[in-house]
Amino acid sequence: MIQFISHHTERYTYLDGIRLALDGGIRWVQLRMKDASDEDFLRTGREVRKLCDRYNATFIIDDRVELVREIGADGVHLGKKDMPIAEARRMLGNNVIIGGTANTFEDIEAHYRASANYIGCGPFRFTTTKQGLSPLLGIEGYRSIMQNVREAGFDIPVVAIGGITADDISSLMLTGIAGIALSGAILRADNPIEELKKIMKYE
Amino acid sequence: MQINVNNKPINTEATNLSTLASELSLPEKGVAVAINNRMVPRSQWEQTPLSEGTSVIIIKAACGG
Numbered sequence: 001m002i003q004f005i006s007h008h009t010e011r012y013t014y015l016d017g018i019r020l021a022l023d024g025g026i027r028w029v030q031l032r033m034k035d036a037s038d039e040d041f042l043r044t045g046r047e048v049r050k051l052c053d054r055y056n057a058t059f060i061i062d063d064r065v066e067l068v069r070e071i072g073a074d075g076v077h078l079g080k081k082d083m084p085i086a087e088a089r090r091m092l093g094n095n096v097i098i099g100g101t102a103n104t105f106e107d108i109e110a111h112y113r114a115s116a117n118y119i120g121c122g123p124f125r126f127t128t129t130k131q132g133l134s135p136l137l138g139i140e141g142y143r144s145i146m147q148n149v150r151e152a153g154f155d156i157p158v159v160a161i162g163g164i165t166a167d168d169i170s171s172l173m174l175t176g177i178a179g180i181a182l183s184g185a186i187l188r189a190d191n192p193i194e195e196l197k198k199i200m201k202y203e
Numbered sequence: 204m205q206i207n208v209n210n211k212p213i214n215t216e217a218t219n220l221s222t223l224a225s226e227l228s229l230p231e232k233g234v235a236v237a238i239n240n241r242m243v244p245r246s247q248w249e250q251t252p253l254s255e256g257t258s259v260i261i262i263k264a265a266c267g268g
Contacts, residue, residue, distance in 0.1 A: 001235065001237040001240060001241075001242050001260055001262070002242070027235065027242045027244060028235050028242070028262070056244050056245060056246065058233060058234070058235040058262065059233075074232065074233030074264075075233065075264065094264055094265040095230065095233075095264050095265070096233075096264050097233060097262060097263060097264045098264075117262060117263060117264055117265070118262050149210070150210060153211065155208065155209035155210060155211040156209060157209050157260050157261070157262055173240060176210065178209070178210075178237070178260040178262075179237065179240070179260065202240070203240070203241050203242055
């Protein structure tokens with residue numbers, strides 16, 4: 001299960017990147033435009049909604065709880081500095097997917113109890129896409145976190161994130177995570193389409 | 204038969220993903236489902252068989268808890 005987090009480069013706009021990902025078989029998209037105005041986000045978000053409908057893909061937006069309904073997104077992903085999950089749940093109700101960022105088992109437990117529907121857990125390794133992150137987890141980190149999740153009996157899907165490339169996926173999946181979130185790995189590759197094919201083999 | 208949904212064992216009568224979806228009252232929209240790590244679009248749920256021990260991951264609102 002792979003979530004594509006939007007990203008832009010000199011070659012690809014946000015929409016280009018998402019179109020490329022959907023064309024390549026991705027069926028779970030997160031629109032992340034950290035520095036964009038709400039107006040730009042809304043405009044792009046509406047286009048992404050149409051694209052995701054066409055491909056039957058699940059569509060999550062990053063951070064902007066107040067735009068979920070306007071865009072018609074299926075859910076929202078909340079980082080550590082964004083609105084607390086419980087507050088977003090109160091605003092959005094039970095029909096919206098809420099994902100939360102976690103670095104430790106304690107984060108996962110807190111998000112689970114606050115009614116999150118999935119967890120983006122990371123970072124796996126150093127990444128230039130997102131800076132100022134928590135300590136790196138590596139394979140061993142996921143192994144121990146997932147063991148805690150199983151022992152606690154939390155039925156919440158955990159997705160690994162942060163600097164993951166195609167070559168990491170098979171060993172990461174063995175730790176018991178539900179999937180992978182990717183951003184830079186695809187669009188920064190010399191040949192994004194080939195990279196995506198390589199990644200989708202694990203899907 | 205016992206399968207795993209989000210790493211939790213559950214008992215089900217469902218023999219394919221579509222019947223499981225109704226058993227679990229999955230909503231019409233905004234659900235992502237993967238079987239043994241592979242995402243399955245809704246159009247293929249009916250043709251996707253479940254067997255003992257199948258691992259199903261479901262990302263949806265109001266899941267778990």
